[in-house]
Amino acid sequence: MQDMTAEIAALKKENHLLKSQLQQLEARLALLSQKTFQKTSEKHPGQLEPDFEINEAEFIVDQSDAVETQTIAEHSRQKRAPKSKTLIPEHLPRVEVKHECQQRDCACCQQPMTPITPVVQEQLACLPSRYYVVKHVF
Numbered sequence: 761m762q763d764m765t766a767e768i769a770a771l772k773k774e775n776h777l778l779k780s781q782l783q784q785l786e787a788r789l790a791l792l793s794q795k796t797f798q799k800t801s802e803k804h805p806g807q808l809e810p811d812f813e814i815n816e817a818e819f820i821v822d823q824s825d826a827v828e829t830q831t832i833a834e835h836s837r838q839k840r841a842p843k844s845k846t847l848i849p850e851h852l853p854r855v856e857v858k859h860e861c862q863q864r865d866c867a868c869c870q871q872p873m874t875p876i877t878p879v880v881q882e883q884l885a886c887l888p889s890r891y892y893v894v895k896h897v898f
Contacts, residue, residue: 848882848893855885856895 866873879898884891 848884852884853892854882854895855892856897859896859898 861873864872881896881898883894883896885894886892
C-alpha cells in the first residue's frame with residue numbers, strides 16, 4: 761500500500777513538472793510565432809520577452825543604427841522611349857489593316873455612331889523572304 765502511495769506521489773510530481781514544462785514551451789512557441797509571422801517593427805506593449813530569449817546581436821545592431829547615417833547625392837534619369845517605338849525600324853514597309861465596327865447604329869438609342877480618334881498599333885510580321893509591319897487601325 762505504501763508503494764502505491766509513493767508511486768502516486770511520484771507520478772503527481774512528474775505530472776506537475778511536465779505541465780510546467782508544457783507551459784514554458786507554449787509561451788516560447790507563441791513568442792517565436794509572433795516574431796516569425798508578424799512585422800519586426802511592430803511592438804506590443806505589455807508583452808515582455810522572457811529572459812531566455814535575449815538576443816545580443818539585435819541589441820548591438822540597434823545601437824549601431826543610431827550612430828551611422830549616410831547621405832546620398834540626388835541624380836535624375838532620362839526617361840526611355842517606349843519599346844514599341846524603338847523596336848520597329850522605320851525603313852520597313854507598312855501594310856495598313858482597317859478594323860471597322862459592323863454595327864453602325866447604337867444598340868440602346870438607335871442613333872448612328874460617330875467615329876472616334878483611331879487607335880494605331882504596329883506589329884512586326886515576317887514572310888519567309890521579307891519583313892514588313894502590319895499597322896492595325898481601330
